[in-house]
């Protein structure tokens with residue numbers, strides 16, 4: 001609970017307008033043949049629409065920038081026009097790039113001035129609860145430059161010498177201390193200027209945006225993630241996602 005008599009911490013951005021960039025330009029190769037992953041349906045609704053609604057569920061979010069497959073911006077705009085979103089949320093659609101990193105950068109370029117907090121959220125994580133979105137926004141507004149939702153690992157993890165041929169035995173090199181490891185999700189939240197600087201500076205291939213901020217030497221903090229924020233990557237994840245939606249319909253009525 002906030003205490004108005006307390007001074008804001010250095011770097012705090014209380015009430016700062018929030019924009020979300022949703023990279024949705026991937027093919028979804030690991031999901032198997034079919035439409036681009038973001039356009040595949042869960043219970044009849046495209047995954048991207050679920051993801052946009054998950055972001056728009058936060059009252060803090062005023063703009064969603066969707067990064068569409070390079071030749072699919074028109075189709076994605078029509079799709080979003082055809083599905084109900086909260087009135088307070090504006091959306092823009094821009095074409096994406098060859099890599100997730102490039103798609104995020106193209107989305108970030110389209111965020112108009114004035115949005116000092118930017119979230120980056122995978123279209124492939126359509127079911128993240130609003131509590132997680134708000135926890136990330138809250139931590140950035142309280143002054144963190146970069147925030148990731150993260151979960152402890154359920155499995156023991158091994159470092160291996162990767163095999164040259166898929167399926168061949170791989171020598172185990174070490175067993176890292178699992179208690180210090182986290183599986184990181186999205187939305188990841190950023191002070192906008194820091195995220196822009198990271199995308200201007202870091203050219204290495206990376207798998208998430210927070211690691212670009214780490215490379216700048218800026219601090220990144222983790223807040224609790226949520227098991228329903230899992231990424232739809234392989235066919236079994238579709239089964240799990242539809243099961244989560246079925247349970248929500250029973251318990252929440254939607």
Ligand SMILES: Nc1ccn([C@@H]2O[C@H](COP(=O)(O)OP(=O)(O)OP(=O)(O)O)[C@@H](O)[C@H]2O)c(=O)n1
Pocket residue numbers: 022023024025026027028029030031037038067096097098099100101103104121122123124125231232233
């Ligand atoms: N060129 C790309 C590649 C990925 N993404 C987006 O980045 C998110 C996370 O990526 P991932 O789950 O790996 O999606 P894909 O790249 O589509 O999956 P795959 O690697 O199986 O092809 C997804 O929302 C995806 O649409 C993107 O916007 N542009």
Ligand SMILES: C[C@](O)(CO)[C@H](O)COP(=O)(O)O
Pocket residue numbers: 100122184185186207208209231233
């Ligand atoms: C950003 C991300 O979802 C955090 O877990 C993940 O790194 C994306 O990785 P992918 O290989 O593009 O699925």
